[in-house]
Structures are given as C-alpha cells and as structure tokens.
Amino acid sequence: MKILVTGGARSGKSRHAEGLLSGADAVTYVAPGRPADGTDPDWDARVAEHRARRPSHWRTVETSDISAAVAGSTAPVLVDCLSTWLVAVLDEARLWDAAAASVQAEVEARLDVLCSTLEDVADVVLVTNEVGLGVVPAHRSGVLFRDLLGTVNQRVAARCDEVHLVIAGRVLTL
Template sequence: MRILVTGGVRSGKSRHAEELLAGAGRVTYVAPGRAPDGTDPDWDDRISRHRARRPAHWQTTETSDVAAAVRDADGTVLVDCLGTWLTAVLDDNGLWDKGSRRAADEVEARVAALCDALAGRPEAVVVTNEVGLGVVPSHRSGVLFRDLLGTVNQRVARVCDEVHLVIAGRVLTL
C-alpha cells in the first residue's frame, strides 16, 4: 500500500509515518532535506531526534534525487518529506527567481519521475506538508513554494492508495 501523510508543521506526521512501518522488516528512509548552509543547529537537532526514534535496522538515504532513491530502495520506502525535497529542487536548480512557469516546468519533470517510481512500489509512505491552510505568504518565494507544493501533493496523492491528514497528532484517513 502507498500512503501519503500530510499535515501542518509539527502536527505529528513524521511520527505517524514511522508508526505505519513499525512492523516492516526492511525500510529505506529517504531524507531529501538539509540545512541550507549545513550549519543550522536546530535542523541538526531535529534530524538527530528523528534518527533516534527510528529502528536501527532502517537504512537512510540522504538525496534530493528522490525518484532514483525510491526506485532503487530495498524493502519498503519512507520519504520524509516532500516540502524539503521541493526546497532542494528549487535551490539546486536556482529556480527561486526564474519565474513561476520555469520553476513549475522543472518541478513537473521531477514529480512525474517521482510518481512513476512510487507507482512501481507496492509499499511506500510519503510525508509532506499541507499548504494553503494558513497565512498567505507575503513574499514571491513563499507564494511559489506554496503553489508548487500544493501541485506536488495532488500529483503524489493520485498514485497513493490512501491519504492521511495529521492534525495535532490525530489522524484522519481521507
């Protein structure tokens, strides 16, 4: 089964995704996010806490090429999260200031590859941030990110069997 887990920041979505796979034998944890300059102690602390609660036998792959990691993974796949992946795609390709059409085209190619990879896996859990429920971004980059992640979430949800919405640690299956 392929499950998309969505929710707000600090809603409990990563913990829920990990709990879904608690009994899985082989799990490849795909971590596409990173601190922008590699020197963020809060980010490092968050990563350490995530690693500490995962089973020791889970393999971790850190990459922004999520489609390849999903295709090549051994066992069940857990991707956490699409928001940090989208940030990496925009950063790595210098797309923040290139216009929304160019950014959308680049992201579309990547999300198509990701969806193809996910469709080929019998078991996967993908975590993402839900967008559009909060403050309207005041900066162009925030609007770009919100719009693109909303599209990414819709595309990935189409190849998943279930979507779980996590709010305040509670889970709704949509």
C-alpha cells in the same frame, strides 16, 4: 500500499508515518532535505530528533533523488518529506528567482519522474506538509513554494492508495 501522510508543522505526521512501517523487517528511509551541517542549530536538532527515533535496522538514504532511492529499494520506503524535496529541487536548479513558467516546468518534469516511479513501487509512505491552510505568504518565494507544494501533494496523492491527514497528533484517513 502507497500512503501519503500530510499535515501541518509539528502535527505528528512523521511519527505517524514511522509507525505505519514499524513492523517491517527492513525500511529504506529517504531524507531528501539538506543534511545537518552545523550552519543551522534548529535544523540540526530536528534532523537529530528524526535520526534518534529511527530503528537501527532501517537504512537511511539522504538524497534529493527520491525516484532513484525508491526504485532502488527492495524494502518498504519512507520518504520524509516532499516539502524538503521541493526546497532541494528549487535550490539545486536555482529556481527561487526564475520566471514562473521555468519553475513550473522544472518541478513538473521532476514530479513526472517521481509519480512514474511510484507506479512501480509496492510499499511506500510519503510525508508532506500542508502549507496552504494558513496565512498568505508575504513574499514571492513563500507563494511560489505554497503553490508548488500544493501541486506536488495533489499529484502524489493521486498515485496513493490512502491519504492520511494528521492534525494535533490525530489521524484522519481521507
């Protein structure tokens, strides 16, 4: 089964996603965000919290190439999260200040590969953030990220069997 788990920051979405696979003998946990590296104590603490919660028999893959990690796994996959993947895509291709058409083309190309890969996978849970429900970002980078993540979420949700919205630790199946 393919499930997209979405919600706001600190809503409980990662914990819910982990619980969906807690009974699996093996899980490939794909962390597409930047690893803890000592430059941001808050980020490092968040990464440490996620690592500490994972069962020891889960295999962790830290990569922005979600498609390769998902395609190469024989176990159920948990991707946490598409938001950090999008940041990695924008960082790696140095797209934050690029023309909108260039940014859209690059993200769509990578999203095409991801969505195609998802078609061939049996069990995957993907986590993402909902960022379009609040304040309108004041800067171009915030608007760019919000709009692109909305597109990512829609396209991935279309490939999933279920979408779970997590708010305040409560789960709604959409």
